[in-house]
Amino acid sequence: MSHTMSCAALPDPTYDSAFYEGVVPKRLFAWMIDATLIFVMMLLLSLFTAGIAFLLWVPVHLGVAFLYRWSTIKARSATLGMRLMNIELRGPTGARLTSAEAAVHTGSYLFAATFFVVQLISIAMMIGRPLNRGLPDEAVGAVMLNCSAA
Structure with missing residues (x-):
């Protein structure tokens, strides 16, 4: 089994x-970590804005979630939860x-997360396919890989 990866292609x-073993449950745990971090950021933002962020929870949450995911994915191709x-x-x-x-992946993730049926389709795609790709992954041709295999 080869554990080398060049920038010429994704591992088979x-x-x-x-590279692909156990990625789906790791994605779930990473999502739980990231969701918790975003929730804590929202609580802090609400406190710092004297409750205004509570009144505008949905649009502010979408903005915070987008900025968090996009900035961490563009920096290291992984959110903090994914890195953990x-x-x-x-x-x-x-x-x-x-x-x-990273912006397209994050935008398509937030779109999928907004609609329950679309999210279910994305999860089914991750579980039922060899590359474990969901809808946001398909949008940019991305694959989630184990870092330890590299």
Whole structure:
């Protein structure tokens, strides 16, 4: 089994399965960590704005969630939760996501998360396919990989 990855292509799930093993549950735990961090940020923001963020919870939450996910993914191709779970996103060539790819991935993630049926479809795609890709991943051609396999 080869554990090398160049920027020329993504690892093959058949020959380099270690890159993909256990990624789906790690994504769930990473999501729980990130959701908790965003919730704490929202509480702090609400306190600092004397409760105004509470009144505008939905649009402020979307803004905070977008900025958090986009900035962390563009910086290191992973949110803080993903880093704790030792996974990261890679683009179609195997390279880390660019700022534009991170923005598209984050926007499509927030869209999918807003609509329950779309989110279920995305989760089913992650579970039922060899590359574990959800809808936001498909939007940019990204794959979630184990960092420890690299």
